[in-house]
Amino acid sequence: MGSSVGVVLPLIMGVVGISSLFHRSLPVEALIDLIGIVSVLYPSYVFFAVSHHEFLKRRSALLLEKLPAKKRLRQRYGSARGSYADAALGSF
Secondary structure: OHHHHHHHHHHHHHHHHHHHHHHHOOHHHHHHHHHHHHHHHHHHHHHHHHHHHHHHHHHHHHHHHHOOHHHHHHHHHOOOOOOHHHHHHHOO
């Protein structure tokens, strides 16, 4: 439930915002405003999403070494070969 809230709430608020935009003005004006909003906000979102993905792809090993995730997984599941920790860490 908690993981889907971050997806559902922005979608609901977006639908509410777009519907109120269409109710307050003429459909043609609302569509022009909506196109303007998307053309201003979407390219910057795509730029930051792609650059963040590339950053994580290049530096994932270094970041995982600095983060305490491996230590916690090994403490929780043990450090023997073939353990759950090795399986979980294999995806990193």
